Amino acid sequence: MKTTALRIYGEQDLRLETFELPPIQPDEILVDIVTDSICMSSYKAAKQGARHKRVPDDVAEHPTIVGHEFAGRIVEVGEKYRGVWEVGQLYGIQPAINYEQAPVGVLSAPGYSYQYIGGNATYAIVPKDVLEQGCLLPYSGDAFFKASLAEPMSCIIGAVRAHYHVKPGTYQHLMGIVEGGNMALLAGCGPMGLGMIDYALHGPRQPRLLVVTDIDDARLARAQELFPREVSEASGVNLVFINSLKENLLQHIKDLTNGHLIDDVFVFAPIPAVFEQGQQILGFEGTLNFFAGPTDTSLSAKLNIYDVHYNYHKILGTSGGNTDDMREALQLMSEGKINPSAMITHIGGITAAAETILHLPNIPGGKKLIYNEFDMPLVAIADLERLGAETEGVLGELYRGLAPLVAQHKGLWSTEAERFLLGFREQLRYKG
Template sequence: MRVKMASLYGKKDIRIRETELPDLRDDEILIKVMSNGICFSTYKAAMKGEEHLRVPENVHETPVVTGHEMAGIIEKVGEKWKGQYKEGTSCCLQAGIRYKGSEDAPGYSFEFFGGNATYTIIPGGYIESGCLLTYEDDYFAFASMGEPVSCIISAFHTCIHDYMEDMFVYDNIHGTKEGGNLLLMASCGPMGIGAIDYAVHGPARPKKLVVTEINEERLKRAAQLISPKEASDYGVELIYVNPEDLDNEEQELRQLSGGKGYDDIMVFAASERLVELGSSLLAVNGCLNFFAGPTDEQFKARVNFYDIHYRRTHYVGNSGGNLDDIREMFDLSREGLITPEYMITHVTGLSEVPEIILNLPDIPGGKKLVYPHVDLPLMALADFEKQADEDPVYKKIAGILKANHGVWCKEAEQVLFAEKWIGD
């Protein structure tokens, strides 16, 4: 079978590759990839090439397919899995699963296991680990967002706090503090939007949620998607802040917390200044989660060790989810509580992927969602209306998006499949 994919050949070298897939082994499953989100982690891997932790040293000789936020349809099932998986079933991937402790991961380490491809082969070991999840729907965009949303959910679950009643109880309390103060810093990018959504609509809501962002366009979009009024309906006081409007950022953010600081802080940008500011704003027994993974292996920031000792502050750093996290995403999405599609601002076909990944920091907006079987340039969702006169399909999608408050949805996806499908 011929496959088309966006593969990494080395540092800053991504190309569209067409080749033959190897024969499917008895312990493997073949997936027809229907959608894949482009993660900033893929950009980091592209910048570092073989120097990246998960990219093989021989990537120049054997390129690896990019992308790990995939959803698709089970095309063929190896003999070992025929009693467990059924061809024609919709599926998605929890890419954060590590097989036997290996750092190898889809989208970083394998020639044929990744999401920016028309078809992908899932190795037997990863199927054994439970990374392949099935679901009953013919909608794929929200499932592609399952992996990044699971990372967000994990970040909320992995914040830690001490039992304040007895300092010699050594079991920590896991999770952000329900009814507490939560600060999300640099949090109106795609992952930040997802974090706001989960904080407001998830199971452990803060009493006060402060969101900072210096990009005014992102800030306005976040406030439109999840407004302070909507948050108040869920018992959350939501405050959006552009730090550039503040005379004294630390002092004024502390005032917004009621003077006590924040029980939980998440930092969504790899910024020394933000980490240090967050450290200064932690409440007693507060926790700072450094969500943004830096590319600089020497990234450092000063934190307050006096507070660690006497005020029992905590620091964690993670941005990867597990199977429970992605299942929670599906449950909350089915219940209509969270909207993973809020993260999506662009859609595109496979041919555009190399340029998108290599220039990702310079492309505004949130998640770029790839449809490997669709002929489409990179389109901001707002551009469908702007270019409606150029293509009747764009006009149809623009109408759907307008009725859905500018948010990508199943109906828009189905029009894209019906009108722009280019086959295998």
């Protein structure tokens, strides 16, 4: 079986190549990969090459496939897993192997460390390590792109699961947000914040009040459009959007909560002032999750230690999700309860993957979604209508067909848009 894959050879050295995969072993599974969502972690791996902790030292001689947020179908099942997995079955992937339970010497991850598995490939071999740790996960949703976004959604689910409260006078940790409580997402109108809104409204536990802040009116208006009042009210949630640059957030929160303030705060920007604002609005026995991932190792903020001691404020941070979080994300997507479409701002083909990864910090917007069989540039979903009018040939036909489908879903990528795109496989298939 031949595959076309984007492989890393060293620092900023990514190459799109077609090569032969070896026959699978009895404890392996062959998959096709339809979609891969590009993550900033792939940029970091490409930038660092063999200096990255998950990229092998001999990557120049034995290149590995990049990409770890992917989904597709089972193509061939090794003897050991027949009856467990079936040809044609859909899957998602948990790229973070549980190192504590993994066999001795296994310190690797799909998308960084393996020669034959990574998200930016048409076909891949799921190895023994990944299968034994239960990191290949079944999926039964209506679109591949949703399963590709199960990994970032699992980070959101993991953050909510890591939250905890301790009733004064006891030593029992009550895990999760307060059901029917007050919740706030600060700087919460970016891609991950929108995913958290969706999970808070449609996950297993809802707050009574959900406050979402940002300092950009356009982002706030877009979030309100995606989550209108009728949607939040259907979940029993009072969803309130606040421009924290223009309003007194603390006073507004006091008015909304009759002075009780917030039980669960999530901070989505690595900015000290936003962290400090988060603690200011924490109520008695409240918990703050500094969810944003800073790159500045000396980043610091003021902490009200009095409130930590007397008002039982708790501060934590989370990064990533585990396999159970991935399973929940895939299940909720399969059931149609959550939809990560709001995270996606760009689509492209495998021929655009290398440039996208290498320049990811400079490309605005949210998630960049790659369809691996396609030879097409990376384009912003918001530009499809304009591009349809400006572009000739097959690509122009594609853009003109996609634009109304996106418009029907408030400017979001959708199952219908994906199906339309996949109908162009033969015209736009990469033949390199």
